């Protein structure tokens with residue numbers, strides 16, 4: 335005999351977008367459940383650099399369009415959540431840094447501050463005095479500025495959010511434990527789950543289905559009979575260095591674009607991990623790991639002039655950014671949520687935009703009405719998903735080549 339549960343909303347995918355949405359819907363009185371096919375945050379959230387952007391990057395590249403202006407408010411929203419002053423209470427999440435730095439490698443240009451101010455950003459760069467500079471930037475000849483964009487640790491953020499909703503997050507077996515009864519495109523009438531541990535069936539009868547499965551959204555749309563792709567994938571090949579490195583969190587800005595973004599995490603043995611992204615990760619998709627590491631070493635030599643690096647180990651990881659499709663495959667600047675029938679497909683585009691996305695999805699839903707309130711006690715024994723593991727914790731073979739610096743550095 336299968337158990338039947340009526341719900342206001344079923345969310346598929348438990349990264350930043352799905353978990354934030356679950357929290358918001360629960361607070362708004364919806365009877366909501368989240369289904370996760372792997373570990374929470376697998377894919378982008380766990381691999382991300384965790385910067386709570388306020389729009390400066392978009393301003394630099396001329397992309398801060400009117401639709402993207404909402405990102406300006408995100409640093410303050412997150413800051414209040416991380417301080418436990420606003421829901422969701424994320425006080426249990428760890429901060430990697432209170433702020434980012436922004437630096438340039440030449441002393442010629444000092445436009446950074448003016449740009450942010452002109453675009454009306456809430457968070458704008460302020461020059462850092464020499465003694466406030468991070469160690470690797472002490473000899474940097476250009477401007478070094480402080481930008482009040484916090485950097486979060488994605489793993490503890492995922493933990494903090496999912497801990498609040500333990501009984502509302504279920505692990506599913508995508509291959510053989512998930513079936514949709516969807517007579518017309520997007521009109522899901524029933525979702526049949528098979529318990530991955532016991533084999534028992536469970537039937538969910540949702541009023542709405544929200545897809546927040548990142549790269550998994552398009553395959554799910556296909557299963558729900560929804561036509562056409564709404565998604566674009568942008569591949570990245572990121573570099574990580576591990577060793578006695580000083581903390582560094584910020585962007586090296588070259589002209590109008592971000593040359594490299596470096597963030598600092600701690601691994602299980604309390605070693606510093608530098609995650610290195612930005613332009614180098616986009617160019618790196620055509621390179622093998624050894625070549626990309628050599629390229630990263632040369633790049634760091636150029637963007638951290640005069641700094642003597644310690645001996646470190648290296649690894650690389652590949653990850654696709656899954657975003658709403660744009661004309662010509664351009665980089666999107668806004669979160670996207672689209673309703674077709676009872677189904678909503680959603681991508682935050684950025685971790686920082688998860689609160690905005692949740693708000694927008696909420697506006698596309700009918701008022702809560704599922705019977706039974708929020709009591710989901712009948713699901714107490716269903717298996718729960720784990721939190722995803724950061725890519726560097728899964729790497730078994732690190733590259734130990736010595737750090738090459740360019741001849742001029």
Ligand SMILES: Cc1cc2nc3c(=O)[nH]c(=O)nc-3n(C[C@H](O)[C@H](O)[C@H](O)COP(=O)(O)OP(=O)(O)OC[C@H]3O[C@@H](n4cnc5c(N)ncnc54)[C@H](O)[C@@H]3O)c2cc1C
Pocket residue numbers: 346347348349350351352369370371372373374375376377378379380381382383384385386387508546547548549550551554570572611653654655680681682683684685686687
């Ligand atoms: C290298 C990198 C660095 C980044 N840095 C930043 C940054 O510094 N700041 C920022 O704001 N943004 C950053 N981003 C972007 C940000 O990470 C993403 O926009 C955001 O994490 C996307 O969250 P999501 O929940 O939509 O997707 P994901 O995090 O990809 O989560 C999708 C979830 O759905 C699950 N799933 C997949 N298919 C199914 C299915 N069929 N059924 C059920 N579950 C399914 C997956 O297992 C996963 O848990 C970065 C992205 C990358 C790749």
